[in-house]
Amino acid sequence: MPLYLFWIFAALMLVFGAAAVLNRNPVASALSLVVSLLNLAVLFFSLDAYFIGVIQILVYAGAVMVLFLFIIMLLDLKAEQRRRISLPVVLGGAAILAAFVAQLVTVLHRFPAGDKPFPALTPGLNDAHNIGMMLFSNYNLPFQVIGVLILVASIGVVVLSKRELN
Amino acid sequence: MVTLNNYLLVSGLLFAIGFAGVLLRRNIIIIFMALELMLNAANLSLVAFARFYTVTDATQKVLPNYNGQMLVFFIIAVAAAEVAVGLAIIVALYRARQTTNVEDLNTLKF
Numbered sequence: 001m002p003l004y005l006f007w008i009f010a011a012l013m014l015v016f017g018a019a020a021v022l023n024r025n026p027v028a029s030a031l032s033l034v035v036s037l038l039n040l041a042v043l044f045f046s047l048d049a050y051f052i053g054v055i056q057i058l059v060y061a062g063a064v065m066v067l068f069l070f071i072i073m074l075l076d077l078k079a080e081q082r083r084r085i086s087l088p089v090v091l092g093g094a095a096i097l098a099a100f101v102a103q104l105v106t107v108l109h110r111f112p113a114g115d116k117p118f119p120a121l122t123p124g125l126n127d128a129h130n131i132g133m134m135l136f137s138n139y140n141l142p143f144q145v146i147g148v149l150i151l152v153a154s155i156g157v158v159v160l161s162k163r164e165l166n
Numbered sequence: 167m168v169t170l171n172n173y174l175l176v177s178g179l180l181f182a183i184g185f186a187g188v189l190l191r192r193n194i195i196i197i198f199m200a201l202e203l204m205l206n207a208a209n210l211s212l213v214a215f216a217r218f219y220t221v222t223d224a225t226q227k228v229l230p231n232y233n234g235q236m237l238v239f240f241i242i243a244v245a246a247a248e249v250a251v252g253l254a255i256i257v258a259l260y261r262a263r264q265t266t267n268v269e270d271l272n273t274l275k276f
Contacts, residue, residue: 001168010176012255017183020187021184021190033202046168047217049230051235052213052238056242057176060202063246067250067253068195071253071257075257080243093190100182101179101182105175116169118169118218120228121230122228125229131239134232134233135239138236139236142240151198153247160251161258162256
């Protein structure tokens with residue numbers, strides 16, 4: 001992927017992620033998050049992770065964000081009114097974030113492999129086939145555990161959504 | 167030419183945005199969305215590392231390291247289950263208290 005395309009999609013992802021965090025209206029916030037996650041899927045495609053990118057679009061931008069929008073509209077949330085922000089919280093948060101970004105830049109600056117280009121792959125990558133083989137051989141047990149986890153989660157959601165807990 | 171550092175920097179910035187959201191916002195649903203952003207930032211760096219450290223299979227093909235991508239697959243599956251349970255808890259909370267503002271939910275506050 002050319003560098004300018006990478007920066008376009010990365011910038012779109014970061015800008016819409018920031019919009020999702022900063023927007024006062026929850027519906028606009030959720031829709032910004034959808035755009036951000038779609039751009040993240042494009043970055044996955046640029047890393048030759050086609051299956052993961054498609055899963056990202058289907059599960060995150062599709063199912064998860066529809067669930068978020070559904071709950072936001074079900075609860076009928078209004079845009080937040082402006083509240084008095086406590087200065088210590090903002091200052092502390094900004095200090096932690098600045099320390100985090102400074103540390104990140106320092107670590108990446110000293111990371112020896114970071115400046116090398118990505119090694120070339122053999123053309124004709126059969127991505128979904130390879131992931132399927134891996135999933136049903138090496139990762140068969142975790143795959144079944146995930147199935148049990150999703151079953152438990154769906155039963156849990158049904159129990160939590162009942163009006164009276166007996 | 168895109169290097170590994172570009173992806174790691176973008177991933178770190180996305181994580182920072184999500185973290186800022188958790189710290190700054192007062193609406194519990196928006197906090198939950200910011201948590202999702204942080205999970206996705208971790209996914210991006212995992213996929214970037216999986217693409218960088220390639221492996222050679224039995225037929226001498228150069229492939230990305232699929233162990234990293236499998237971890238991302240499982241993270242996405244667990245995150246989907248987590249969102250379902252979390253939103254059910256938020257709905258139950260809203261039914262009990264008629265608010266999603268974390269400053270009004272202070273029963274457990276020490």
